[in-house]
Amino acid sequence: MAGVKWLLVGTGEIANNRIAPALAEAANSKIVAVCDVRLEPARALAKKFGVNQIYGDFEQALAKSGADAVYLATPVALHVPHSLRVLESGKHMLVEKPLGLNATECHRLARAAQGSNKLAGCAYYRRHSGYYKFAKAMVENGEFGQIVGGYLNYFVYHKPDKSALNYWTVVREKAGGGLLCHLGSHIFDILIGLFDLPLSVCAQCATLTNDWNVEDCAAIIIKLRNGALLTANFNWNSMTPVRHELEILGARAKVSWCWPHGSGPLLKTIGHEVQEIEIPKVNNIHLPLVQDFVDAVLNNRQPLCTVAEAFKTSVLTDAIYRSAAEGREVKVIE
Ligand SMILES: NC(=O)c1ccc[n+]([C@@H]2O[C@H](COP(=O)([O-])OP(=O)(O)OC[C@H]3O[C@@H](n4cnc5c(N)ncnc54)[C@H](O)[C@@H]3O)[C@@H](O)[C@H]2O)c1
Numbered sequence: 001m002a003g004v005k006w007l008l009v010g011t012g013e014i015a016n017n018r019i020a021p022a023l024a025e026a027a028n029s030k031i032v033a034v035c036d037v038r039l040e041p042a043r044a045l046a047k048k049f050g051v052n053q054i055y056g057d058f059e060q061a062l063a064k065s066g067a068d069a070v071y072l073a074t075p076v077a078l079h080v081p082h083s084l085r086v087l088e089s090g091k092h093m094l095v096e097k098p099l100g101l102n103a104t105e106c107h108r109l110a111r112a113a114q115g116s117n118k119l120a121g122c123a124y125y126r127r128h129s130g131y132y133k134f135a136k137a138m139v140e141n142g143e144f145g146q147i148v149g150g151y152l153n154y155f156v157y158h159k160p161d162k163s164a165l166n167y168w169t170v171v172r173e174k175a176g177g178g179l180l181c182h183l184g185s186h187i188f189d190i191l192i193g194l195f196d197l198p199l200s201v202c203a204q205c206a207t208l209t210n211d212w213n214v215e216d217c218a219a220i221i222i223k224l225r226n227g228a229l230l231t232a233n234f235n236w237n238s239m240t241p242v243r244h245e246l247e248i249l250g251a252r253a254k255v256s257w258c259w260p261h262g263s264g265p266l267l268k269t270i271g272h273e274v275q276e277i278e279i280p281k282v283n284n285i286h287l288p289l290v291q292d293f294v295d296a297v298l299n300n301r302q303p304l305c306t307v308a309e310a311f312k313t314s315v316l317t318d319a320i321y322r323s324a325a326e327g328r329e330v331k332v333i334e
Pocket residue numbers: 009010011012013014015035036037038041058073074075076078096097098123165166182
């Protein structure tokens with residue numbers, strides 16, 4: 001295989017802004033077909049990226065495109081059913097996050113991926129970020145000492161109009177949940193990458209300024225495997241400036257960073273000494289994810305962001321929702 005030929009399914013916002021540019025820019029990667037139930041945006045994206053094949057039907061696209069790999073950028077309720085069909089059809093698959101609506105259906109996909117000889121990835125691209133890699137290296141080389149705490153604060157205003165294309169993001173049946181699925185899942189994936197699944201969670205979710213059937217804010221206490229307690233706050237309901245910040249606190253050192261909005265340096269503190277570490281800026285955060293997946297296909301190895309790992313995030317998210325619904329601490333069991 002000279003390079004990886006992609007079928008891109010879903011030509012909405014993220015596909016236009018980041019996925020198609022990444023599929024086109026990555027080395028040894030080419031978009032050969034696009035598919036969307038809305039043909040107009042599919043045609044527009046195809047024209048922009050010089051793609052000849054345009055489909056309005058997923059099964060037809062799968063059968064006829066001649067692609068080696070499929071990128072799924074559709075609403076979450078379609079992720080698992082379409083991912084299963086891609087693997088059944090003998091193609092590699094990379095699906096947007098979150099992996100699926102809940103851990104039960106994600107488990108079906110994780111099992112199918114395990115039994116397939118094709119690669120199965122999920123777009124938790126923050127595992128490729130320089131910030132994450134720096135913190136991961138500190139965990140691995142023991143620089144933190146014992147991990148004793150940390151916090152995660154994520155605010156971004158989200159209030160799609162009822163007629164907007166992305167209104168599905170605030171409908172439980174289509175998205176699995178609210179901001180814990182849409183935004184939280186990225187952060188839970190990072191935590192799992194650093195510390196594996198937590199022991200337990202204690203959460204409250206609320207819908208304060210909207211009439212949705214999903215949460216617009218949440219507060220969580222996360223107990224790591226070593227007993228350390230992290231706190232997390234998520235809000236979709238404040239018009240104040242976007243805030244994405246994370247701090248990991250060890251007995252000897254801490255790191256914090258704000259990412260991806262505003263970027264800035266990573267702060268590494270040892271005792272009282274603070275170092276500002278510049279992390280190279282990445283213009284398209286989907287590009288390292290796509291490049292790694294293409295290289296994995298061509299070199300017959302696993303990608304960094306696998307479906308197996310993404311499944312853990314669905315387990316943690318389910319535990320958080322259960323804790324909020326039952327008003328108690330819930331153990332996180334894979
Ligand atoms: N990685 C990230 O940071 C990030 C950011 C935003 C969204 N996302 C994820 O990307 C995915 C798409 O989000 P979006 O914001 O682009 O949504 P969107 O609503 O803008 O686009 C979704 C597209 O899928 C199409 N579609 C719907 N049903 C289809 C079907 N059966 N077959 C083919 N196409 C179909 C729609 O017509 C639409 O064009 C979601 O999974 C979302 O969670 C990821």
